[in-house]
Amino acid sequence: MKSAATTTTTRPGSWRSILASRPVVMALTTITFMVLYYQTLSNIQIDRSADCGTASCTSNNNNIINNHKNIDGNSNGISWLQLSPEEAQTGDVKSSTTDTGIDGGGRLGVYPGRRPKTVQYILHEAHKRYERMLKKRQEMLDFYGWGKSGFTEWHRVGYFWLYFPASFSCPHEIERVGPLDDGGKWVCGLSLYEEQPRAKCVMYSFGVNHETRFEGEMLDRTDCEIWAYDASVNQMGPETQGRPKVHFTSVYVGKEDRVDPQGNNWKTIKTLMAENGHDWIDILKIDIEHNEYQTLNRLMDDYEGGTLPFSQLLIEIHVDPQFIQFVDFKRFWERLEGFGVFPWWTEVNLVPVMFGDKPYASEYCWINTKGGAKNILIHNF
Structure with missing residues (x-):
């Protein structure tokens, strides 16, 4: 005869059966986990607020x-x-x-x-990126050996794209001033000149011919005073004529002070600055058809061991075997880099292509990373 075993029977529907069911156990576990999870997130947020909310x-x-x-x-x-x-x-x-x-x-x-x-941090990072580009340039020169003597007919503009990219950074906004076609220029930090954090803005423009839409817009938007030079014309274009902050002289800029056989006056940048009582140029614009090399080489000679006297350089650089060989061009470019002047923008001038020729010039925009208090582009405002 079997003994009667004492058992406890849970009636269906009682609270114990409900709590012991698998779905309820899983639900309670999930809720507990979520509470702990959100509490952890809340603590993290509190820590962040403690660090950055005060x-x-x-x-x-x-x-x-x-x-x-x-x-x-x-x-x-x-x-x-x-x-x-x-x-x-x-x-x-x-x-x-x-x-x-x-x-x-x-x-x-x-x-x-x-x-x-900060502006200084942006320049610091730009220097590091530029150093990487310089290493790649040298590797290409060593590997290919292209253009060691002169610019060839087919490859002259390719040297810009391959060896000399605009790899630095303008630490401010950039904006095209003047026309969208030939004659317009890209400017670094135009708002700084518009807001006038300094007493004055000095701009030099070499090679104006009759194309002065860039200069005209700069006069419209800023308080910059412009000193312009070009012996190929007797006056500037209509955008600048009669305006009190424009000073035009029919003079060529070059490597020495002289009068050529045709009776044209030539002067160096340093001579012109001395005549005008300037020790610094905020914006230096140069478009002088192949003479940029002798002009800037002379400027670098005059300031050897020091600081070039401008904040930014907007220049059209021409490559033609009649005027410069590749080894001399490379030396010219590396001299600018040695002064702490680096290119941040470039565009090929495609006007010759419209007339069936090959492009032979590129617009380059450069920033001077030196100059202390005189250089408005390397400070925070």
């Missing part, structure tokens, strides 16, 4: 700025975003451009690996 965040960002502000000696703060007093205190950036709908950005310092971009 003045300590601004202090941290200022330390980053200070670490990169000593390239040519000065920094006035964050250049990439204008902060309100509240935003500067909390680090919580809420500014936006209401007319375009552009968002002002997020909390400073939160995005991993990013830093507030």
Whole structure:
């Protein structure tokens, strides 16, 4: 006879059976996990707020700025975003451009690996990228050996594209001024000249002919004063005639002060600056049909061991076997680099192509990374 075993029977539908069911157990486990997960996230967010939601965040960002502000000696703060007093205190950036709908950005310092971009930091990074390009240039020269003596008919413009790319950076906005066709120029940091953080802006323009739409727009938009020189014409184009801030002289710029057999006056840049009482040029524009080499080589001779006296150089560079050989061109280019002047923009002049010829010139825009307080482009405003 079997003994009666004592058992506890759970009636269907009781609260114990409900709690013991698999779906309920899984649901309770999931809820517990989610609570712990969101609590962890909340703690992380609190830690971020502690770092970047108070003045300590601004202090941290200022330390980053200070670490990169000593390239040519000065920094006035964050250049990439204008902060309100509240935003500067909390680090919580809420500014936006209401007319375009552009968002002002997020909390400073939160995005991993990013830093507030001072002008000096941008230049520092541009130098590193340019060094990599220089290494590649030398490797190409060693490997191919192209153009070691002169520019060939078919490959002359190719040397620009292959050996001398515009690999540096303008640390401000860039904008084309003047016409979209031949005669227009790309300018680095035009807003700096429009806003006038300095007492004056000095611009030299060599080779104006009758194409002065670039100069005209610069006069319309800035307080720049222009000194223009070109002995091939007796006056400038209509955009500049009669304007008080334009000074035109029928003189050629070149490698020496002289009068040629045709009676034309030639003067060096240094001589013209001395005559005008200038020690610095904000914008130097040169379009003088092959004479750019002798003109700038003389300028580099005059300032050897020092700093070239301009902030940016806008120049059309011509390559023609009659005027320059490749080895001399390379030496000319490397001299500019040695002065801390680097190209940030280029475009091939395609006007000859319209007439069935091959292109033989390129527009280049350069920035001088030296000059201290005189050079408006290497400071934060």
